[in-house]
Amino acid sequence: MAESAQNPSVSTEEDDLSSLYVAASKTAVPVFIGDFGTAVKGVVQVSSWHEAEHTTGEGVTAGAVGGVLRGYFENFGGACYLANTADRTLQETLAAVEAFDDVTILVPLSLWDQGADAAGEQARAVAGYAAGHHAMAILHADRDHNAPQARDAASAFKLDADQSAHTALYHPWLIPTGNGADPVPPVGVVAGAWAHNDSTRGLGKAPAGRVDKVARLALKVSDKEVGEARSVNFLREIQGQGTHIRGARTLDDPAGTWLYISVRRLADAVERDLQKALRAVASEPNSQPTWDRVRSAADTYLENVWREGQLQGNQKEVAYFVMIGQNTMSKEDVKAGRLILKVGIAPTSPAEFIVVTVTGTAAKA
Template sequence: MIARVVHAKAKESFMAASVTHPGVYVEETFSLRLTVSSGQTAVTAFIGDFAGLPTGGVRVNDWLDFTKLADQGAKGEVRQALEPVLKGYFRNGGGHCYLVSTAGSTLGEALEAVTALGDVTILVAPGLWSQAAKSAGEWARALTGWAADNKAMAILHTDRDHTPDQASTAVDAWDLDERVRPFAAVYYPWLQQTADTEPVVPSGAVAGAWTAVDRDRGVWKAPANIVLRGITGPLHTATDTDQGAHLNLNFIRTFPSAGTLIWGARTRSETDEWRYIPIRRLVSVVERDIQAALRFAAFEPNTAPTWELVRAAVDNYLHGLWRQGALQGNTLQEAYFVQVGKDITMTENDIAAGRLILKAGLATMRPGEFITLQFTQETAQA
């Protein structure tokens, strides 16, 4: 119920209809509306041994924010560990991010802090290879597992001196489970950054480029064939043969008259559905947005009016994505579907138990071939 207080000097049309003498008038209106809002798609958390930072993480809005943070107190470690990485991140379009330290805590505790932040969708570990290869594998599995559980992505990288063959072998040795493989992307090689003498990991600049693509085009646009700013070139040169032989890596390459480009957009998955970064990220975004909107149904009766409200809101949301070019198909029927209702997605037992079940299909690769998502929301029982 929404109560609206209207002063006697309100709009003339309202006065003519309902105001007969000076005073304060209350008009009560009721409107149950549901919309599916688009959340942020590219919020990065940089995680590592950053001594001196708060254990719960600190937000950094831009490069100036970082320099102020690094200059406060005895935080030379922060500047040393993060300045080259964040320089590449912000130069290439990165937005607000978080710095989450494992200093004085475990990696698991740091990931719990990332969860508590609430809006992180990308994980980057600049010091992934600062210890032995075994440690890199443990970190890669932990970060990718968190990403899978939270519909996010882990942007990972190979070691500084790896050749393409060594990099590919090292990444395979992580032995990522197929459940989590779609939520990880690996980049090769390290980069030479303008005005820096030491090479830098590629994941910071890549995360910035992902953010810029999301902002300018949309999460469904492949983050590839993108010029990296502030980069003089990759540390190691790769060829078409290297790239063809190592499909588990996303290469960064320099081309004549084009500059240094991100030249790959693959996840670690080998399945057709989840092989490409924009498909996995788009579906994750849709899941997060719809799940957030469905929370309203927890206190609504599990009846036909509620189902229609939900169906219309999700249909409107997916229609908007289709109009922006996120989904395949020349018609709505080819691009997506939304289903909810008795004997459609729910049985009598589901309804009696207060389970509202929605199914949505997205044509992300070919028109009429859908990735189907199912959402279940506990509601007030009918």
């Protein structure tokens, strides 16, 4: 688990251990979770609005669910998954999502349809899954909530600390272009903005800024209300500049390490992908040659992250560090085959060094 962390994604490919390599993996792969009727069987992948429309049918895409998906693709979202909750519980649906280990964002649809208590149950389940899978949950307040009610909804979810750090809440609802007067939750537009931000700027950049294809907001929020509800990320209209996402916070405690979405997602990506890297050495001796190869692979990866501008510092020595060996493992760890890698990353957002501890397995001594 990360003690505190931040960094872009990593997966591993290996031909031989002398050239162990850690490669960046996709960071914005959402799964939209909702009732898609009989058209969707379990969990399916779609890559465009037209494919989503064809897969789910007009009866689904004509409503709020369709508005969310369209908002995602119109804001430069890429391939995503649809997880159908029809005739199964949310927990059963999440169990089906387990088969798709590239999912990094969970977006529950129709969160408030069954009332506040059910919304809280869904929020805890989705946020808990996100926290356990190095992913993020994007939630929304109810359609008729004002700013204080949206803020209070975040507290009413009763998320624990880890769940809160892996969750972001957005408000208000949006009225899409060409969708009549029916508002839709902002989560599709937001997920698209996250994907676009990742592909153009990287995980180190806060996922905020202008969004497209939004006619107007269902609710206007004042500066005073925004200041009083800082746990909520609001969408706001800027005269002459369209609609913008104006917040980039998780639901973590304001004094916590994981207050900013970019820090949390970057940390999750590096931990997730370094864990994949350690799988390549699972059958190797837990000894100096193995440690040297892992250290070299992690160092090369982190240097690339730094050169992309995702970390602080004019020199890589102040941007990150890599530790493995006798200073991260006890004799008992080595004998038991526990391979422990620590990396520290200096985020570009205001923060001190963030430390990620990754534990893998190697051959027992």
